[in-house]
Amino acid sequence: MNHSCVNCLKTLVINLNFLCWLCGAFVVAFGEFQMMNSKYASLVTSFWPIFPANTVVVTGTIVTCVCYVGVLGGMKENRCMLISFFILMFILMxxxxxxxxxFLVYSREINTYFEKDLMQSLEIYRESSPEGNKTIKDDFDAVQHLFRCCGVHGVADWKGNVPISCCIKNPCNALIHNNWQEGCLLKLRNWFSRNYLSTGAGVVTMFIIQFVCLCITIPVFCHLMRRGLGYK
Incomplete structure (x- = not known):
């Protein structure tokens, strides 16, 4: 392999790893934004580790660290860094x-846990004192107000003790007021599905970039090994 081809591949390795690093940093920032603005964390706890926000934060953090090793390895022409990057990236993929x-195999089980946790949170809300379980109450009220829904399956879930957050329009403090009739379960499921779809598209894009990085790293590493370079 001539010197110009090696320089071209080295430049590609550095640029692609830097691009992958930028994608990982963006994914972390997006996940943190989702975590700060989500209003369901206390309502659905059975599958907390696979929330879209948590997934993208963890994945993005690992990707940024691994790609940083790849960028340094390409710039310094260091075989140790390049082989470490290759192994770590392969494991990550x-x-x-x-x-x-x-996600594909257990999607139905996730929906089952989703419904059970929401019903449990609603029961805690109903049976709590006015000053008790503020986190669950605030999150449930926020979900009902944001998604314009009431209860899990419908307004009947509240058994007559309907919170103000179910009210359609002011004045909500009146003795008799109109409430949203549709339950929050279906709307939250649809919202989660859209988030998983966008998260999946981002992961697929990052996976393609990672695969290209691995393919280009191999000839660069082989060249440095044949020349006896890469340990200085």
Whole structure:
């Protein structure tokens, strides 16, 4: 392999890893934004580790660290860094594939846990004192107000003790007021589905960039090994 081809591949390795690093940093920032603005964390707890926000934060953090090693390895022409980057990136890609399979296989079970946790949160809300379980109450009120829904399956879930957050329009403090009739379960499921779809598209895009990075890293590493370079 001539010197110009090696320089071209080295430049590609550095640029692609830097692009991957930027994508990872953006994913972390997006996940943090979702976590700060989500209003359901206390309502659905059975599958907390696979919330879209948590997933993208963890994945993005690992990607930024691994790609940083790849950028340094390409710039310094260091075989140790390049082989470490290759191994770590390969393991990360296997984990991403495994996570995708888990989401596909257990999607129905996730919906079951979703309904059970929401019903449990609603019961806690109903049976709590006015000053008790403020976090669950605030999150449930925020969800009902944001999604314009009431209860889990409908307004009947509240058994006559309907909170103000179900009110359609002012004045909501009147003795008799109109409430949203549709339950929050279906709307929250649709919202989660859209989030998983966007998260999946981002992971697929990042997976393609990672795969290209691995393919280009191999010839650069082989060239440095043949020349005896990369340990200085």
């Amino acid at each position: 296997l984990v991403e594939l495994a996570m995708a399979c888990v």
